Amino acid sequence: MLSADDSYRAKTRHRAKRLEKVRTRVKLGKALSEKAIPGTVMTSIGPSWLVNANDELFLCTVSGTVDSPHPFTIVTVGDVVWFEPDRESTLYGQPTGTIVKVAERVTLLSRRAAGRARKEQVLVANVDQLAIVVAAAQPAYHKRLIDRYLIAADKGDLRPLIIVNKVDLIPEEYRPDLVEDFAAYWDDLHIPVLFLSAETGEGFDEFKEVVDGASTLMAGPSGVGKSSIINTLSDARLRVGEISEMYSKGRHTTTAALVIPLPEGGSIVDSPGIREFGMWDLDKDELPYYFDEFAPFQNECRFAPCSHTHEPGCAVKQAVEEGKIDPERYESYVILLEGIDADDPRR
Numbered sequence: 518m519l520s521a522d523d524s525y526r527a528k529t530r531h532r533a534k535r536l537e538k539v540r541t542r543v544k545l546g547k548a549l550s551e552k553a554i555p556g557t558v559m560t561s562i563g564p565s566w567l568v569n570a571n572d573e574l575f576l577c578t579v580s581g582t583v584d585s586p587h588p589f590t591i592v593t594v595g596d597v598v599w600f601e602p603d604r605e606s607t608l609y610g611q612p613t614g615t616i617v618k619v620a621e622r623v624t625l626l627s628r629r630a631a632g633r634a635r636k637e638q639v640l641v642a643n644v645d646q647l648a649i650v651v652a653a654a655q656p657a658y659h660k661r662l663i664d665r666y667l668i669a670a671d672k673g674d675l676r677p678l679i680i681v682n683k684v685d686l687i688p689e690e691y692r693p694d695l696v697e698d699f700a701a702y703w704d705d706l707h708i709p710v711l712f713l714s715a716e717t718g719e720g721f722d723e724f725k726e727v728v729d730g731a732s733t734l735m736a737g738p739s740g741v742g743k744s745s746i747i748n749t750l751s752d753a754r755l756r757v758g759e760i761s762e763m764y765s766k767g768r769h770t771t772t773a774a775l776v777i778p779l780p781e782g783g784s785i786v787d788s789p790g791i792r793e794f795g796m797w798d799l800d801k802d803e804l805p806y807y808f809d810e811f812a813p814f815q816n817e818c819r820f821a822p823c824s825h826t827h828e829p830g831c832a833v834k835q836a837v838e839e840g841k842i843d844p845e846r847y848e849s850y851v852i853l854l855e856g857i858d859a860d861d862p863r864r
């Protein structure tokens with residue numbers, strides 16, 4: 518069976534290869550002026566980028582001769598940039614600046630842009646983990662959705678973790694059942710599962726250890742407490758909210774992804790566009806490979822390829838019957854497979 522380490526190494530190789538490809542497009546840049554300072558792009562506000570440099574926020578535009586290794590999405594949320602600050606001129610109460618250089622991206626989450634050209638649109642750069650947030654109650658959680666997010670994390674090369682918020686709503690005597698219900702994730706798949714309450718602060722010490730120093734994208738259905746969790750960690754979201762409100766008065770604006778720096782280093786990324794993403798471009802044949810716990814069995818199936826549904830002599834189904842694969846995870850697999858079938862225009 519592929520260990521968690523092996524699969525992580527494989528992904529890192531994949532990532533390095535992708536970086537190489539990007540690098541070949543780099544045009545040798547102009548020299549940086551002495552005025553330029555580094556910062557992180559937190560969000561977009563209208564035509565400008567909000568850049569955080571040592572906790573000071575600048576509204577920046579992009580220089581006409583920007584030095585960026587990214588020909589299509591020149592700047593995106595999460596990018597590390599160099600910009601020339603201009604504290605004399607302000608916009609919506611913030612000092613302004615001009616972005617002159619964009620750094621290589623370590624990771625990126627993208628989707629195919631709408632329209633026929635199907636260009637890649639980078640939604641957010643430099644995220645390294647995906648926090649899948651659900652509520653213990655109100656609203657009830659659905660494991661199908663968790664499993665979909667796990668596949669998305671795998672596709673985006675993000676380390677997953679599962680957050681079960683609102684544990685304060687569960688009476689003490691039912692807590693062990695709640696923990697047990699997530700056993701397949703931490704036991705079989707070695708995915709961290711954290712039980713939190715944004716209401717009482719329970720579980721936040723452990724949560725901070727997991728997010729400090731990393732860049733964590735928050736995903737999950739609305740109402741589970743993502744905003745409450747973020748506000749508990751940092752007030753940056755509220756500060757950014759004030760600036761974007763000044764901009765958006767009387768305008769129709771879409772909410773952009775937002776990078777929230779954490780006091781101890783690292784950041785939380787809140788992206789409405791990604792919060793409820795589905796599965797892009799998932800092929801029927803590759804689906805079983807996103808279920809790591811099938812790996813030790815699927816070479817033993819009588820037929821190859823095997824969809825692990827109706828075939829006789831299927832080792833995966835047998836493992837489910839013998840309790841070696843979690844039946845709910847298997848059910849997720851079957852439902853997802855049916856979903857792909859339904860979407861497939863060839864059928």
Ligand code: GDP
Nearest residue numbers: 682683685714715716739740741742743744745
């Ligand atoms: P989001 O849509 O995921 O960003 O969720 P919000 O942060 O807006 O929270 C939705 C609702 O759940 C709000 O009314 C919050 O006050 C409430 N809420 C958030 N976290 C908790 C929690 O840990 N316990 C309880 N009881 N309520 C919470």
Ligand code: ZN
Nearest residue numbers: 818823825831
């Ligand atoms: Zn099979």
